[in-house]
Amino acid sequence: MKIRAILRMMKSYRLQIAGIMALSLLVSAFSAITPFISQSMIDKGLVSVHIPHVIYCVVLLVLFFLLKQIIEYVQKKIEIDISNDVAKNLQMKSISHGMKIKSLYYKDQGIYKIISDAFFDINALLSIAQSQFLTIFILIFEIVGIGVGLYLLDWRLALCVTALIPIKYVLNCFLSKRAERISREVRDKNQAYHRWLEDVVQGMLDVKLWGLHDKKLKEYGELVTGINESSKRQILLQAKNNSVGASVEQVVLTGLYVVGAYLILGQRLTLGGLMAFLSFASYLTLPVTIFLQLRYVLQQIKPNLESLGSFFQMEEEGGGQLPPGNTVERIEFSHVGLELDGKNILQDVNFTLRRGEKTAIIGENGSGKSTLINLLLRLYEPTTGQILLDRVPISQYKIEDYRKLFGVVTQDIHLFHASLRDNICLDGAPLGEEARIPFCTDFINGRQEGYETQAGSGGAKLSGGERQKIALLRALHRDAKIFVLDEPTSNYDKESDEDFNHYIRQDTHDFLLVVTHRRDILDCMDQMIELQNGRIVGIIKKEGTKWQKTSFSKPFAQS
Template identity: 45%
Template sequence: MNLRSIYRLFLPYASAVSSIIVFSVLVSLINAATPFINRFMIDQGLLRGDLKAVLYSVLLLLFLRTGDNAIQYFQRKQEILVANSFGKDLKVKALRHGLKLNPQHWKDNGFFKTIGDVLYDIDILMSITGSNFLMLFLIICKAAGAAIGLFLLNWRLALLTLPLIAIKIAYNQWMRTRSEQLGKASMEANKNYNAWFSDLLSGTTDIKLWNLHGRKETEYGEHIDHLNETSKHMSLFSEKSSRILQTVEFSFLNLMYLPGAALIQDGTITFGGLMTFITFSSYLLVPVDAIMHLRVILEQIRPCTKDIQNFFALEEENFASSLLPNPEISKIEFKDVSVFLDHRSILQDLNFEIRRGEKVAIVGENGSGKTTLLNLLLGLCRATSGEILIDGIPIQEYNIEAYRKKISAVLQDVHLFGGSVRENILLDEEALFDPNRQPPFCTEAVNRLEKQFDTQVGSDGAKLSGGEKQKVALLRALNRRAEILILDEASANYDKESEEAFHLFIREHTDYGFYFIVTHRKEILAYADKVICLSHGKITQVRQNPK
């Protein structure tokens, strides 16, 4: 990533950047005039004892400095606004892309790690705004104004600063390579931490059951130590480099008193001119410092920018397609469908056809592939070979958002979002909720809660029992007017009375065109039109029940 590509990122904020440029020009004019006022104050005021000249000079300098500070304040305000908007827009874009990714990316790395890594990379990228990247133009203009004034004061002394500029450039070239190495080390440490933390979040129950608190505390401390160590190396390297350059600069500028004294003796420069030149000569080095510092930052963020680009290049699900499913789906087909995961066969050569109006029960031992079959239908995983056809068209060709609107599902692991029961039921914003139209065994369970449908469910439904969570999930599914209803062990946590009511619901409910029911309850099989038996990823039987 170079300066041009960085500036391209800020094109949406052109008006704010334009105001920064205008401010920069004004500051350059102020800084071009300042050295001459200082020379006048010393030569005509202090050395001659002219208090009036000193007073006028001080007032003029005060006016210019006040204007300079006011301009830089408003410029900094614009920079902060741009930085905040830039960070928000990029992070929202990253989250939007992450949520639309092919689910396989989540399975490989976990959603928290996938998103956590790119958000960390964006935070590093945003360091260019925190490091006054947008003020670079202002700094250069400010230095240019001062440089013009100094060259007019004495061009010979101005030329003597060129060796120092060359030294600083050479030193910064070396700093770039070391900064990139430190940036990579910091990035790897953060990615390792994100992977570990994602694993921790998914295993909190096992940590309690196996008394792993001490081990995880130790691991956490080790990760924090590693993060702190990489951060320390980067900070100390930057600090050491800065101190070395400041020492070189201080020594070099003070040595300029020697040729300055000679120039005073031959009348080429006045005492006030020399003092002013020494005072303002560091302005000649400001753009070099700014550009070199920015190049160091760019080297530190280079690995992050590559990762961000790779992240945004990851394949999304098909949200761009204009192909929509028919208002009423008539047929669902699995043709020679196989799924392999890490060279392991999960499903093999599935072939079956479901027509509108059929209720399908899917049975088999644990690990037989039942949930994977449903995930294929939901578009949450892809077949390694074969096709899943909806009205003769492969599901991957449909707009995935429109296709999923045709499906209501209660999955084996129910997730409830923080909020009320009602808010969890009304996830589909297009649907209105009428409790009187829903199964009584579900609504009665909710009505027994302290605040009924306004009851807060807690984190992931922690304030509800397993059966209550499943009933809320069923209400949520039934509230969407869809074509396909998928129930994956949807009654696993029901009591006997609720289970019997659920069986009656399966028998009598006909609002959907297709029903897919994964179950271990043999009683439900009698209410299915078709029973698909799975064993070790293969269909062993497709049984048609009489109507």
């Protein structure tokens, strides 16, 4: 993400920004004449003891001041609205992108960490930018107004103040480099913290079971201390930047008394002129201070912009635009291979499924069964070969519509923190035929709150088997063409298992794909695809009641 991208985002607020500018112009006009009123009050009022003139000037100054306050209040209000909107847009964009990026990124870093990092960067960006960017827009006009006034009042004094610019610039160059380095450190430490938090929150049960409380607490303490130390250095550097800048400025501004005294002696300046100049002189250095501050800020947010940029560069899923047809006749894996982390997970996988077929995918642990399903669901993309649905590569279908073809029970089931009903009817439609499957619904009807029972965080209030039953109901609730079940009954009791097998025998989905280690389910299938080390070692079809191996070399024991 570049600073230009943020400015582009501001484009939609051009009306409000124009409003801020217009109000600022007014402030600037007031500001330009303020030094002259002060000068007039001192020279014509105070020095000549002309009270009515003093009162007149005071009334004018108070009036201008009040008007400026009102304008600044309105500006502040617009400013808050804009920055809140920008923050919300950026966060919505991040969440949306986080939900669309390819699942491989999740496997690598963990989605909680990815999103938390993005939010951290946005917050860092906004907390610094919010207080600086719009303020600068607002101040510019006022500063220009006062600057013009001061140059008109006395250009020699104004030139002395201008000498501050190169000094401040050199100082700023030195400090902003360090600011970037420390900001990078703060970002990296926060990312390590998010990774740790995701890991420990997900493994909280193991922390308890393996007595890891003290170890994890120590790790947490070290991480937080690291973050605090870097943040402290960041804040102190900012303070150093401010106070060194202010000190240099103070020395020059105090020196103006000496220059002013010489000018008064030579009758080239009045006392009122000097007093008025001194009371507004700091405004003259303000543009430089602010622009150098902005430079410092940009340097400081560079690491956040960089990592936010990398986040938004993460590839999103999708691509294709074709709508799938109303029926699916054929699914084909053609020389499909997948390499992850330099390892061949699947190699040269070839098979074709036809409408009406019930297929089991079998094989030992780690042989690639779930990966094969993930490829079909487009959670991964093949490194070689392609998967075709009715002879069209699946990547050409619009991903949202393509996924609607599937009813899926995954191996690791996640239920949302909602009622059982809401977890089954994810599309918001009422319960349908699936509510009439006793082996799945009996336990729900047995509960006092029935379908309104809360699932708890991730489904923690349900047993493993109950979670699998809700997941099955959820998959059945969708009017899917392809029914994919990855170890759907691993936690079922014997009776539920038999009921499931009976139910599956009558299943009417166009395609049924079951990943399983259970032999008894195989009886309900038309064919089996056996994987070993990422390769198909057998496709075994049922002929009558016998299994007939149709390809490949490895012998398969008949069930």
